[in-house]
Amino acid sequence: CCVLNEDGKIYFLHGSRGKRSILGSKCTSASLCRVVMEGLLTRCRALPALATCNHQLSGYIPRRFPHCAPGRGKRLVLSCMFQPQNLREDQVLPVEGRSGDLTCKSQRLMLQVGLIHPASSGCYHLLPYTVRAMEKLVRVIDQEMQAIGGQKVNMPSLSPAELWRASNRWDLMGRELLRLRDRHGKEYCLGPTHEEAITALVASQKTLSYKQLPFLLYQVTRKFRDEPRPRFGLLRGREFYMKDMYTFDSSPEAARQTYSLVCDAYSSLFDRLGLRCVKVQADVGSIGGTMSHEFQLPVEIGEDRFAVCTSCSFSANVETLGSSQMNCPACQGPLTETRGIEVGHTFYLGTKYSSIFNAQFINIHGKPSLAEMGCYGLGVTRILAAAIEVLSTEDCVRWPSLLAPYQVCLIPPKKGSKEEAAAELTGQLYDHISEAVPQLRGEILLDDRTHLTIGNRLKDANKFGYPFVIIAGKRALEDPAHFEVWCQNTSEVVFLTKEAVIELLSHVQVV
Numbered sequence: 025c026c027v028l029n030e031d032g033k034i035y036f037l038h039g040s041r042g043k044r045s046i047l048g049s050k051c052t053s054a055s056l057c058r059v060v061m062e063g064l065l066t067r068c069r070a071l072p073a074l075a076t077c078n079h080q081l082s083g084y085i086p087r088r089f090p091h092c093a094p095g096r097g098k099r100l101v102l103s104c105m106f107q108p109q110n111l112r113e114d115q116v117l118p119v120e121g122r123s124g125d126l127t128c129k130s131q132r133l134m135l136q137v138g139l140i141h142p143a144s145s146g147c148y149h150l151l152p153y154t155v156r157a158m159e160k161l162v163r164v165i166d167q168e169m170q171a172i173g174g175q176k177v178n179m180p181s182l183s184p185a186e187l188w189r190a191s192n193r194w195d196l197m198g199r200e201l202l203r204l205r206d207r208h209g210k211e212y213c214l215g216p217t218h219e220e221a222i223t224a225l226v227a228s229q230k231t232l233s234y235k236q237l238p239f240l241l242y243q244v245t246r247k248f249r250d251e252p253r254p255r256f257g258l259l260r261g262r263e264f265y266m267k268d269m270y271t272f273d274s275s276p277e278a279a280r281q282t283y284s285l286v287c288d289a290y291s292s293l294f295d296r297l298g299l300r301c302v303k304v305q306a307d308v309g310s311i312g313g314t315m316s317h318e319f320q321l322p323v324e325i326g327e328d329r330f331a332v333c334t335s336c337s338f339s340a341n342v343e344t345l346g347s348s349q350m351n352c353p354a355c356q357g358p359l360t361e362t363r364g365i366e367v368g369h370t371f372y373l374g375t376k377y378s379s380i381f382n383a384q385f386i387n388i389h390g391k392p393s394l395a396e397m398g399c400y401g402l403g404v405t406r407i408l409a410a411a412i413e414v415l416s417t418e419d420c421v422r423w424p425s426l427l428a429p430y431q432v433c434l435i436p437p438k439k440g441s442k443e444e445a446a447a448e449l450t451g452q453l454y455d456h457i458s459e460a461v462p463q464l465r466g467e468i469l470l471d472d473r474t475h476l477t478i479g480n481r482l483k484d485a486n487k488f489g490y491p492f493v494i495i496a497g498k499r500a501l502e503d504p505a506h507f508e509v510w511c512q513n514t515s516e517v518v519f520l521t522k523e524a525v526i527e528l529l530s531h532v533q534v535v
């Protein structure tokens with residue numbers, strides 16, 4: 025391990041007590057280390073802006089970080105965010121009719137606020153705010169999946185045709201499968217799901233023992249489906265993110281236990297996001313298997329219909345019921361029908377795929393035995409859009425608190441206004457929060473568009489849905505200064521001192 029010392033020399037750390045010596049004197053592979061480190065050092069010196077951005081750098085404000093002034097840490101400023109033009113009302117492009125597509129509230133808002141940008145039919149660019157929210161969602165998913173023993177993998181999108189021919193899905197999936205050939209004429213599809221790939225992967229491990237099972241393998245990757253009617257933005261795309269988990273157990277009983285474990289993890293995930301999903305019995309469709317449930321988020325524009333019994337806990341997708349069925353098959357009670365968005369889907373597969381690909385393990389009697397499988401999908405990009413669909417107002421995006429791209433937006437006074445003297449206080453508050461509430465580092469945005477009135481910027485902040493908007497208005501000039509704090513999730517507005525702001529924000533959960 026080499027370090028660049030304060031004196032500008034490269035030191036080689038050796039021994040367990042962290043003794044230092046100048047590189048070259050004690051290092052056994054000295055010349056190699058020297059070449060590497062000196063190369064790095066040369067590059068560091070050539071990039072003073074990068075190397076010293078967080079430190080004092082007398083009078084020089086590097087262009088790369090326009091928000092980074094001498095003596096301050098990095099501040100995130102709104103004016104430097106990559107945000108398409110369509111936020112300001114006078115610049116909003118008409119969303120409807122752009123491509124003749126049907127739209128819904130979440131799609132319209134996500135386009136207007138600059139969360140997504142259309143690329144081609146059913147394909148969207150995910151812009152910085154959306155990527156931040158999605159990364160948070162993936163972290164929550166990781167926590168839930170790993171809490172039940174999930175191990176994360178990442179499989180190629182390019183999936184060889186022979187895998188799909190083996191399961192007969194090359195033909196069954198029809199035109200939904202996006203197919204292509206490489207330069208040698210070999211056929212592939214872009215993975216719409218990965219049962220074949222994961223089962224072949226597990227089958228390639230010839231010495232698995234029952235003692236190692238269950239395996240809960242999952243990934244969060246792009247999926248490709250040539251949907252007949254891509255619509256509603258991220259709700260039904262042709263390229264989208266899915267979390268797909270595949271489980272391998274040593275017996276049907278164990279597999280059923282795993283099945284309910286994963287379903288419980290899904291319920292816990294939706295609880296944490298504040299989304300009231302209903303778990304309903306579902307059709308197994310082209311994936312196959314013997315038992316299946318969908319997690320439906322009730323909302324009028326949902327493309328699914330499901331029935332809920334008003335007297336017992338029965339609920340099912342109407343596809344699974346006879347067309348004239350009005351009563352609950354479990355208790356004969358009346359059924360009510362609701363529309364929903366399918367945000368998750370679970371399947372108990374049995375040996376459907378393990379028998380095709382010969383995914384075996386050595387059982388307790390020392391004999392090879394087929395793994396009992398389950399597969400479990402969550403529509404990652406669909407969950408984001410569905411959450412926005414159910415939580416937002418007609419004009420303003422609302423997020424599950426945990427997923428808000430930034431937790432706090434600070435609005436300093438307008439340039440030239442009576443309150444302008446409080447401008448510096450906002451900057452100080454920014455640094456103070458970052459220091460006192462470590463989980464909020466990187467979560468605070470300063471709306472530095474001080475040519476706009478506070479009112480205009482508050483309106484924008486409201487559209488973006490930051491959980492906390494903090495304004496330095498008239499009362500910031502009082503002694504002590506009071507900041508106006510808008511708490512989006514409780515719809516409260518309070519005036520707080522710096523200390524009280526910190527106390528309030530210290531309770532914010534960030535994932």
Ligand code: ATP
Nearest residue numbers: 258259260261264266366367368369401402403406
């Ligand atoms: P749908 O019935 O809505 O077409 P599906 O049953 O075909 O979905 P699954 O194969 O169960 O979808 O995929 C798992 C999850 O992936 C779904 O529960 C959904 O949340 C998400 N998903 C499926 N298709 C899309 C899509 N076209 N765009 C966005 N998310 C999708």
Ligand code: MG
Nearest residue numbers: 318366368369
């Ligand atoms: Mg499904």
